[in-house]
Amino acid sequence: MATETRQLQPELLVDHLQDLVLKTEDVKLMLDELANFTASTLSDPALVFCSITLMRQKKPLTVASSEKGAVRLDETQYRAGDGPCLTAIREETVIHVPDMSREHRWPDYAAAALMEKVGSSLSVPLVLSGEAEAGLNMYSTRSHGFSGEDIEKAESYAYHASKALRLAVKISQLAEAKNNLTAALESRTVIDLAAGASMAQNRCNQESAMRILKIASNTRNVKLREVAASVLASLTQDPKVRTHFDA
Numbered sequence: 001m002a003t004e005t006r007q008l009q010p011e012l013l014v015d016h017l018q019d020l021v022l023k024t025e026d027v028k029l030m031l032d033e034l035a036n037f038t039a040s041t042l043s044d045p046a047l048v049f050c051s052i053t054l055m056r057q058k059k060p061l062t063v064a065s066s067e068k069g070a071v072r073l074d075e076t077q078y079r080a081g082d083g084p085c086l087t088a089i090r091e092e093t094v095i096h097v098p099d100m101s102r103e104h105r106w107p108d109y110a111a112a113a114l115m116e117k118v119g120s121s122l123s124v125p126l127v128l129s130g131e132a133e134a135g136l137n138m139y140s141t142r143s144h145g146f147s148g149e150d151i152e153k154a155e156s157y158a159y160h161a162s163k164a165l166r167l168a169v170k171i172s173q174l175a176e177a178k179n180n181l182t183a184a185l186e187s188r189t190v191i192d193l194a195a196g197a198s199m200a201q202n203r204c205n206q207e208s209a210m211r212i213l214k215i216a217s218n219t220r221n222v223k224l225r226e227v228a229a230s231v232l233a234s235l236t237q238d239p240k241v242r243t244h245f246d247a
Contacts, residue, residue: 031064034161038136039066041157048140052126053085055133060086069116070139076112083109088123089135094155095123099143119143124154126162136161194228 031052039050051070054063062074077083083106084095097103098120103110113121119142126134136158140146146154191213198209213231217224 032066035064035066035070038157038161039138047142047145048138050139051137053089053135053137055089055135060089067139069118070137073109073113073116073118073121073139074137076109077106080106080108082106084121084123085135085137088125089133092125092127094125094151095121096146096151097121098146101143113139117141120145122146122151122154124158126158128162134162190225190232191228194231197231 035050035052038052039048049065049067049070051062051065051067051074053060053074055061060074060078062071065071065074074085077086084097087093088095097110100110100113100119100121103113116139118139120140122138122140124136124138126136128134136154138146138154191210194213195206195209198204198212199206202209202212204212213224213227217227220227
């Protein structure tokens with residue numbers, strides 16, 4: 001199966017990457033599938049494992065991996081603030097470590113890699129748009145595990161994978177924005193209900209009711225939504241007051 005995958009033509013590769021994004025509902029699952037597909041496409045998956053680093057607001061995070069060892073090595077770089085993957089992303093260039101036992105640029109990373117039985121590594125930047133940056137990290141259990149042909153193939157593959165990752169990031173951002181909007185609307189509903197209750201209790205207008213809630217929020221040093229929720233809880237025996245309504 002892996003041999004057939006490695007023989008994919010460029011147009012079939014693009015189709016497969018697009019299918020990963022469009023046919024997998026969970027973004028995290030899709031990214032893990034991408035990491036596994038990368039390992040099997042570019043080399044022997046029994047010898048190579050892969051991870052994908054996404055950097056947003058200057059903070060790196062491993063968003064997918066084919067093996068847990070890849071995550072541990074990525075996190076070694078993150079703690080040190082440097083390493084082949086982070087360098088590849090920052091400098092937008094391929095970083096090849098042919099023999100981990102002879103690597104001196106990142107001693108902590110090299111020591112951790114040898115502990116994970118990694119003999120060589122290859123880091124390729126993935127071109128994204130906007131604030132996000134990314135890198136493809138490949139780890140081989142052998143020294144000199146990546147030939148010149150492997151490196152060329154990885155660079156070509158990264159071009160197509162970047163497009164799939166851009167789409168995945170966009171989907172993730174849209175989902176995050178939707179969740180934030182939903183939370184904001186629910187919070188607003190709780191506050192409006194509490195303000196209405198305060199208007200009825202104190203026989204005041206909406207502005208005065210909101211002022212009462214804000215004073216309570218500042219005095220108790222808690223969020224306005226929490227004050228509003230406590231007001232509603234004190235007025236009903238139902239602890240699960242609905243904060244949204246179906247259309």
